[in-house]
Amino acid sequence: MSEARVENIDAIKAFKAALWRFAELANAALCDADADATGTLRWLENEQRVYWQNAVRKSQELVSRCEEALRHKKIFKDASGRTPSAVDEEKALAKAKRMLEHATERLENTRRYIPKLQREIMLYKGHVQRLSTFVAGDVPAAAAKLDKIVERLEAYVNFAVPDEANVSMNLPAEAQANSEAPPPDDAPPSAKEAGQT
Numbered sequence: 001m002s003e004a005r006v007e008n009i010d011a012i013k014a015f016k017a018a019l020w021r022f023a024e025l026a027n028a029a030l031c032d033a034d035a036d037a038t039g040t041l042r043w044l045e046n047e048q049r050v051y052w053q054n055a056v057r058k059s060q061e062l063v064s065r066c067e068e069a070l071r072h073k074k075i076f077k078d079a080s081g082r083t084p085s086a087v088d089e090e091k092a093l094a095k096a097k098r099m100l101e102h103a104t105e106r107l108e109n110t111r112r113y114i115p116k117l118q119r120e121i122m123l124y125k126g127h128v129q130r131l132s133t134f135v136a137g138d139v140p141a142a143a144a145k146l147d148k149i150v151e152r153l154e155a156y157v158n159f160a161v162p163d164e165a166n167v168s169m170n171l172p173a174e175a176q177a178n179s180e181a182p183p184p185d186d187a188p189p190s191a192k193e194a195g196q197t
Contacts, residue, residue, distance in 0.1 A: 009153050016146040023139040030132055037121045044114055052107035059100035066093035 006012070070093055073086040 006153060009150055009157070012146055012150050012153070016143055016150075019139055019143060019146075023135050026131065026135045030128060030135070033124070033128070037117075037124060041114070041117050041121060044110060044117060048110045049107070049114075052103055052110055055103035056100065056107055059096060059103045062096040063093065063100050066096045069093075 066089065070086055070089040073084055073089050078084045
């Protein structure tokens with residue numbers, strides 16, 4: 001059996017408290033990380049996908065209006081009979097097309113990254129499973145063992161060593177008589193007697 005040298009029982013109690021504090025902080029961190037990952041996935045699946053779908057639809061409508069305005073400008077002549085300049089309409093159409101392109105790209109990115117994020121969340125959960133299991137199962141078991149250790153050490157420290165008078169009072173009468181009686185004649189001589197002869 002291995003030996004342990006315990007000089008301070010309070011240090012074990014402090015370690016147990018620190019272990020519980022670690023478990024509490026680890027649980028909070030795991031819950032926060034899980035909530036952040038799930039919240040980001042929901043945000044991407046719902047809010048961002050819907051937002052960019054609406055942005056694509058609005059940009060398509062804007063492109064259609066700009067194309068129609070440009071077509072009218074090129075077809076119809078002004079009061080003097082000349083075809084008016086359509087520079088402003090062309091700029092507006094180019095801007096609307098850039099907006100549509102941007103919104104379409106963002107929508108595609110959102111759709112592409114949803115499964116990637118789902119996969120990363122699953123990998124993350126797999127990696128932290130051991131820590132989660134340790135915090136949920138091993139820490140309480142270790143704390144219970146520390147409680148038993150402290151209980152046994154305190155019982156050992158508080159154990160009163162009986163003095164000789166109490167020991168002799170608690171011994172049966174026969175044992176007391178044997179301890180006080182002189183040794184029989186055929187008993188081997190004690191070390192003191194052997195030295196005298």
